[in-house]
Amino acid sequence: xxxxxxxxxxxxxxxxxxxRGNAMVLRQRLxxxxxxxxxxxxxxxxxxxxxxSVYLLGGGEDAAQISAVKGLKADGHLFDAxxxxxxxxxxxxxxxxxxxxxxxxxxxxxxxxxxxxxVDTRRGPVRAVGEILTRWKRPDGSEYLxxxxxxxxxxxxxxAKAKPLASVEIGVGNANDGIEGAVQGTVVGTYPHGPVLARxxxxxxxxxxxxxxxxxxxxxxxxxxxxxxQRIAAVRKTGTRR
Amino acid sequence: MPSSLSTPAAPASLSRTQRLRLWTAVRLGxxxxxxxxxxxxxxxxxxxxxxxxxxxxxxxxxxxxxxRVLAVSGxxxxxxxxxxxxxxxxAGLGAQAARLVTNSDGANLHYGIASALSQQxxxxxxxxxxDERVVSDMIxxxxxxxxxxxxxxxDQLDRHHEIKALGRSWRRALDAxxxxxxxxxxxxxxxxxxxxxxxxxxxxxxxxDTVWHADGALCPACGSLLVRVPSAGRDRxxxxxxxxxxxxxxxxxxxxxxxxxxGTTVTPDLQVPGSFNVSNAACALAAAVEFGIPVEAxxxxxxxxxxxxxxxxxxxxxxxSARLLLAKNPAGWAEALPLAASDPVVLAIxxxxxxxxxxxxxxxxxxxxxxxRTVICTGPRAQDLxxxxxxxxxxxxxxxxxxxxxxxxxxxxxxxxxxTPFQALLKMVGLR
Numbered sequence: 001x002x003x004x005x006x007x008x009x010x011x012x013x014x015x016x017x018x019x020r021g022n023a024m025v026l027r028q029r030l031x032x033x034x035x036x037x038x039x040x041x042x043x044x045x046x047x048x049x050x051x052x053s054v055y056l057l058g059g060g061e062d063a064a065q066i067s068a069v070k071g072l073k074a075d076g077h078l079f080d081a082x083x084x085x086x087x088x089x090x091x092x093x094x095x096x097x098x099x100x101x102x103x104x105x106x107x108x109x110x111x112x113x114x115x116x117x118x119v120d121t122r123r124g125p126v127r128a129v130g131e132i133l134t135r136w137k138r139p140d141g142s143e144y145l146x147x148x149x150x151x152x153x154x155x156x157x158x159x160a161k162a163k164p165l166a167s168v169e170i171g172v173g174n175a176n177d178g179i180e181g182a183v184q185g186t187v188v189g190t191y192p193h194g195p196v197l198a199r200x201x202x203x204x205x206x207x208x209x210x211x212x213x214x215x216x217x218x219x220x221x222x223x224x225x226x227x228x229x230q231r232i233a234a235v236r237k238t239g240t241r242r
Numbered sequence: 243m244p245s246s247l248s249t250p251a252a253p254a255s256l257s258r259t260q261r262l263r264l265w266t267a268v269r270l271g272x273x274x275x276x277x278x279x280x281x282x283x284x285x286x287x288x289x290x291x292x293x294x295x296x297x298x299x300x301x302x303x304x305x306x307x308x309x310r311v312l313a314v315s316g317x318x319x320x321x322x323x324x325x326x327x328x329x330x331x332x333a334g335l336g337a338q339a340a341r342l343v344t345n346s347d348g349a350n351l352h353y354g355i356a357s358a359l360s361q362q363x364x365x366x367x368x369x370x371x372x373d374e375r376v377v378s379d380m381i382x383x384x385x386x387x388x389x390x391x392x393x394x395x396x397d398q399l400d401r402h403h404e405i406k407a408l409g410r411s412w413r414r415a416l417d418a419x420x421x422x423x424x425x426x427x428x429x430x431x432x433x434x435x436x437x438x439x440x441x442x443x444x445x446x447x448x449x450x451d452t453v454w455h456a457d458g459a460l461c462p463a464c465g466s467l468l469v470r471v472p473s474a475g476r477d478r479x480x481x482x483x484x485x486x487x488x489x490x491x492x493x494x495x496x497x498x499x500x501x502x503x504x505g506t507t508v509t510p511d512l513q514v515p516g517s518f519n520v521s522n523a524a525c526a527l528a529a530a531v532e533f534g535i536p537v538e539a540x541x542x543x544x545x546x547x548x549x550x551x552x553x554x555x556x557x558x559x560x561x562x563s564a565r566l567l568l569a570k571n572p573a574g575w576a577e578a579l580p581l582a583a584s585d586p587v588v589l590a591i592x593x594x595x596x597x598x599x600x601x602x603x604x605x606x607x608x609x610x611x612x613x614x615r616t617v618i619c620t621g622p623r624a625q626d627l628x629x630x631x632x633x634x635x636x637x638x639x640x641x642x643x644x645x646x647x648x649x650x651x652x653x654x655x656x657x658x659x660x661x662t663p664f665q666a667l668l669k670m671v672g673l674r
Contacts, residue, residue: 012456012459013460015606016396016399017399017600017602017603018602018603018604018605018606019602019605020605020606021602021604021605021630021633024633024634025633044459045467061405061406062404063460064459064460066465067460067465067466067467127403129403130400130599131599149599149600149602151399151400151403151600153403193600193602194600194602195602195605198605198629198633221629223625223628223629223632224629224632226625227625227626230625
């Protein structure tokens with residue numbers, strides 16, 4: 001069997017918040033389970049492979065967003081891969097560009113995104129900066145807390161085709177409306193970094209299970225449980241509850 | 243034309259009222275500093291500056307008057323470069339060294355600079371470490387003769403949301419200063435620095451050993467993807483979309499040596515470690531020479547710098563001798579990690595405002611290079627580091643208490659700390 005390919009897309013454009021960590025986490029969690037996995041880092045100008053199982057987009061500044069959209073549209077392979085059933089996990093600026101439209105610059109120029117998520121992003125009344133805690137309903141119906149750090153000026157609203165990823169307990173989330181992230185088919189967008197898959201292993205495994213089409217055995221890591229305990233306690237102590 | 247060293251600064255011109263208000267504010271600031279010292283709460287420099295600038299909001303601008311100013315800014319290496327430059331100028335001044343004032347403690351905001359200046363009213367030459375956010379005010383108020391711009395990279399993104407915004411403010415300030423603006427000494431290898439200095443009347447370019455390129459992917463001027471062009475020596479960067487390109491250098495770092503504009507090569511005999519400090523020294527040397535200091539005197543002066551504001555200091559914690567390294571952001575870690583050679587090695591992480599509240603940057607740092615050694619994770623965010631190291635395959639243990647982490651590490655150890663634990667360590671051993 002060929003190795004599972006994790007594709008980190010345009011790290012030098014969309015990787016400002018340690019976003020490559022999400023890719024490292026996905027690859028390593030497969031490796032720890034004895035599943036052969038490779039990490040492909042695609043830089044702008046390089047062709048995007050269409051063979052990936054999970055594609056990752058991270059955080060970046062305005063000019064990087066425009067450049068990334070241009071590059072991905074011209075390349076086209078990401079769209080092919082998603083048609084085949086690959087998973088796209090898009091964080092922060094990556095979440096915004098995966099949507100229909102977003103804005104950049106002091107004049108709030110509207111830029112057309114990749115159109116993979118039925119969401120639109122406009123400049124919010126305040127910048128959302130701080131620890132965030134959300135509740136994610138897992139496919140089995142159980143609830144899982146997602147802990148992360150959000151830092152975004154855009155507020156994102158969902159269209160009919162996109163469903164929320166989680167509900168906000170503490171923090172701003174999409175638009176200070178109690179909603180966090182978006183899910184549409186195999187495309188998942190979210191604001192928290194941290195990186196978010198490092199702090200939330202169940203979400204990482206969920207993405208892998210979606211991509212592989214099968215369940216993965218649990219992977220106990222007590223120090224990760226301790227990190228989650230600390231971060232959840234810290235945000236509940238200092239954060240403003242919705 | 244190099245400015246002559248013997249030229250005194252133009253005297254300050256303040257009204258009677260301004261002088262009286264400034265004098266009062268300085269005296270009350272001194273009193274607050276004394277009270278702080280007596281209470282055992284450190285040097286009092288910070289509280290002095292805060293009282294001083296609160297009582298006289300114009301103190302920063304007023305105190306800068308009457309000085310010939312050399313300023314140093316950038317994301318990393320400000321404090322060390324300021325010490326190197328001050329030492330070079332001091333050596334050049336010889337018997338007149340008392341003319342020099344500098345904020346050697348690294349307090350580089352308005353109040354820190356005001357505090358340092360207020361303590362040496364007779365000095366007329368100021369070498370000033372300047373926070374990136376204070377650079378435009380420095381250009382407007384101090385009319386510095388020389389401004390050193392070292393580098394620009396992601397740092398405290400929870401506060402500075404856009405790296406380029408600061409560069410934009412520098413461009414505006416330099417543009418407004420026009421021909422009376424400073425001579426810039428700048429790192430030619432950093433596209434954001436080059437763009438930020440683009441409106442300066444005169445620039446001396448230094449080709450450095452920059453190792454961090456992650457924040458220079460796009461052209462700051464037009465947004466095109468920058469390309470790296472192979473050339474003799476190291477690659478050069480170029481923008482295919484506009485005219486921005488790596489400028490030809492006046493000074494060039496080549497291994498441990500610095501090639502001067504006339505082609506001669508000098509070897510700075512530094513007591514601070516790392517190739518990045520050779521780059522810092524090259525920038526300090528260029529600034530010193532521009533100010534009129536002979537190369538030999540500058541090198542002699544820079545040799546005396548050992549542990550600028552505690553950086554690279556070796557200190558005793560119980561039976562453990564620890565070398566203290568500071569790293570505040572991914573670019574800083576990329577420089578500091580290769581220096582930390584001990585096994586185990588202690589890494590201290592915090593996330594209060596001065597460190598940046600978001601520790602996602604831990605995943606931008608190549609901790610994988612520590613594989614085969616043991617890391618002792620300490621500080622309030624030790625657990626975040628522990629998880630990072632697990633994924634990196636690096637052996638580690640967590641010891642949240644700083645002192646215990648160090649004393650439990652054996653007879654000698656290298657410690658890399660973010661800003662807040664670094665300051666705490668200096669205080670523990672009386673270096674602050």
